[in-house]
Amino acid sequence: xxxxxxxxxxxxxxxxxxxxxxxxxxxxxxxxxxxxxxxxxxxxxxxxxxxxxxxxxxxxxxxxxxxxxxxxxxxxxxxxxxxxxxxxxxxxxxxxxxxxxxxxxxxxxxxxxxxxxxxxxxxxxxxxxxxxxxxxxxxxxxxxxxxxxxxxxxxxxxxxxxxxxxxxxxxxxxxxxxxxxxxxxxxxxxxxxxxxxxxxxxxxxxxxxxxxxxxxxxxxxxxxxxxxxxxxxxxxxxxxxxxxxxxxxxxxxxxxxxxxxxxxxxx
Amino acid sequence: xxxxxxxxxxxxxxxxxxxxxxxxxxxxxxxxxxxxxxxxxxxxxxxxxxxxxxxxxxxxxxxxxxxxxxxxxxxxxxxxxxxxxxxxxxxxxxxxxxxxxxxxxxxxxxxxxxxxxxxxxxxxxxxxxxxxxxxxxxxxxxxxxxxxxxxxxxxxxxxxxxxxxxxxxxxxxxxxxxxxxxxxxxxxxxxxxxxxxxxxxxxxxxxxxxxxxxxxxxxxxxxxxxxxxxxxxxxxxxxxxxxxxxxxxxxxxxxxxxxxxxxxxxx
Numbered sequence: 379x380x381x382x383x384x385x386x387x388x389x390x391x392x393x394x395x396x397x398x399x400x401x402x403x404x405x406x407x408x409x410x411x412x413x414x415x416x417x418x419x420x421x422x423x424x425x426x427x428x429x430x431x432x433x434x435x436x437x438x439x440x441x442x443x444x445x446x447x448x449x450x451x452x453x454x455x456x457x458x459x460x461x462x463x464x465x466x467x468x469x470x471x472x473x474x475x476x477x478x479x480x481x482x483x484x485x486x487x488x489x490x491x492x493x494x495x496x497x498x499x500x501x502x503x504x505x506x507x508x509x510x511x512x513x514x515x516x517x518x519x520x521x522x523x524x525x526x527x528x529x530x531x532x533x534x535x536x537x538x539x540x541x542x543x544x545x546x547x548x549x550x551x552x553x554x555x556x557x558x559x560x561x562x563x564x565x566x567x568x569x570x571x572x573x574x575x576x577x578x579x580x581x582x583x584x585x586x587x588x589x590x591x592x593x594x595x596x597x598x599x600x601x602x603x604x605x606x607x608x609x610x611x612x613x614x615x616x617x618x619x620x621x622x623x624x625x626x627x628x629x630x631x632x633x634x635x636x637x638x639x640x641x642x643x644x645x
Numbered sequence: 646x647x648x649x650x651x652x653x654x655x656x657x658x659x660x661x662x663x664x665x666x667x668x669x670x671x672x673x674x675x676x677x678x679x680x681x682x683x684x685x686x687x688x689x690x691x692x693x694x695x696x697x698x699x700x701x702x703x704x705x706x707x708x709x710x711x712x713x714x715x716x717x718x719x720x721x722x723x724x725x726x727x728x729x730x731x732x733x734x735x736x737x738x739x740x741x742x743x744x745x746x747x748x749x750x751x752x753x754x755x756x757x758x759x760x761x762x763x764x765x766x767x768x769x770x771x772x773x774x775x776x777x778x779x780x781x782x783x784x785x786x787x788x789x790x791x792x793x794x795x796x797x798x799x800x801x802x803x804x805x806x807x808x809x810x811x812x813x814x815x816x817x818x819x820x821x822x823x824x825x826x827x828x829x830x831x832x833x834x835x836x837x838x839x840x841x842x843x844x845x846x847x848x849x850x851x852x853x854x855x856x857x858x859x860x861x862x863x864x865x866x867x868x869x870x871x872x873x874x875x876x877x878x879x880x881x882x883x884x885x886x887x888x889x890x891x892x893x894x895x896x897x898x899x900x901x902x903x904x905x906x907x908x909x910x911x912x
Contacts, residue, residue: 526824527794527821527822528822529820529821529845529864529896529898553796554794554796554824554826555794556794556824557794557821557823557824557825557826559826596796597797597886597888599796599826601894605893607910610898618898619862619863619896619898620864620896620898621896621897621901622894623896623897623910624893624895625894625895626872626891626892626893627868627892627893627894628889628892629797629886629887629888629889629890630890631796631877631887634888643874643875643890645875645890
């Protein structure tokens with residue numbers, strides 16, 4: 379649970395973070411990246427509109443005072459062997475993944491030389507941030523799609539291997555705004571014994587070692603599946619309603635901290 | 646918790662129940678009302694379209710074989726003194742509240758002679774059913790409005806006294822379909838130490854004594870606030886995000902039973 383204390387922090391954002399106003403969430407990312415001395419690499423792999431999306435983050439991070447902001451665009455897997463991109467990562471003090479489709483991040487980057495460079499920088503203490511799709515890809519197993527505002531069934535969620543920056547965790551984004559409790563619970567029944575984190579829009583967790591802290595407008599919904607006393611997964615068909623008894627729930631707004639190892643809020 | 650064992654059952658439906666097909670939910674209501682010998686009173690107080698809505702349930706209940714179905718329309722408080730309506734209730738073996746606006750049910754009926762007649766029949770063992778607004782009005786304190794798909798804040802919910810057929814319980818309807826976890830949690834923080842029941846569409850709980858059983862397509866989300874270890878209600882302003890730690894959650898589809906006294910699923 380959590381990440382090694384020597385590794386850089388993770389800033390996992392539920393999407394639709396403020397980029398023009400106070401930028402409460404992005405501000406924390408830039409601070410962790412070195413503040414006025416930050417060199418930020420913006421990874422646009424997830425989006426089909428890398429130029430527009432890249433431009434938005436260049437503007438936001440520069441306005442907050444980052445020293446340099448470079449877009450690392452990967453529109454196909456081959457782009458993740460490009461030396462220019464790898465060089466940008468090697469110089470970066472903060473690496474930020476934009477929104478889009480989380481499957482593209484895994485497909486274009488995972489296991490590539492660019493991926494190795496990112497992991498190396500993370501091990502050296504560089505912060506990795508991601509919003510929406512860039513948040514979804516953080517765990518070992520990621521939610522790639524499924525129904526919003528539905529009760530839990532196997533049909534309600536589809537999953538695939540993620541980037542694995544934050545193990546033993548399930549992440550869902552736009553959580554309250556899209557009513558995604560059902561699909562997060564379905565994901566947890568399919569991959570039990572992990573914590574599910576539902577992250578609201580304009581809200582983030584900042585993970586350092588075994589703990590995370592919440593920043594932003596909304597809240598984090600922590601679903602602790604480890605206390606479950608019963609589920610009906612055995613023999614369940616795809617469209618049948620899931621039963622799940624005894625899971626624990628924590629709703630944590632800005633300022634609250636949670637220990638990923640003990641599964642308890644730090645009060 | 647629960648209702649007295651001598652009282653009639655309660656059938657609390659999350660709205661949008663099937664009325665033209667298998668009628669899995671309404672079928673159980675008619676069965677509890679006496680099956681082929683059922684005399685059903687349809688209460689249309691909640692709706693601004695009492696004739697159309699009444700007609701829908703007359704058709705559905707007759708198709709399922711009820712012996713008689715009568716609409717008791719109350720479009721203002723004065724109508725709840727009408728002897729004809731009271732007589733219909735006195736003869737009824739099942740009383741069903743339609744959807745609409747739950748505030749109208751309380752405003753037009755609560756504390757009236759019609760209300761006394763309904764309570765008397767319930768004490769004598771007659772089943773009371775309700776869908777959507779007719780479900781919302783069941784508890785002592787009812788949710789009358791608020792935001793769907795939002796994270797919990799005091800703003801997210803507005804409450805008022807309900808009819809009190811099922812005490813110490815909070816009910817929300819169209820639960821998964823409208824992503825209402827946030828507002829149910831907000832309601833529970835405002836009125837703690839009760840169970841919150843989120844009822845999906847075309848899904849119902851059948852309450853008998855201390856237990857309920859689930860029927861229908863979706864699931865019941867039980868939120869047990871009594872295990873909560875922390876909330877931030879003290880000093881909280883209306884638009885600020887609620888914190889709530891350590892509540893227990895059970896997702897119960899069709900066939901599952903739950904004990905309202907022990908707060909435990911009957912497995």
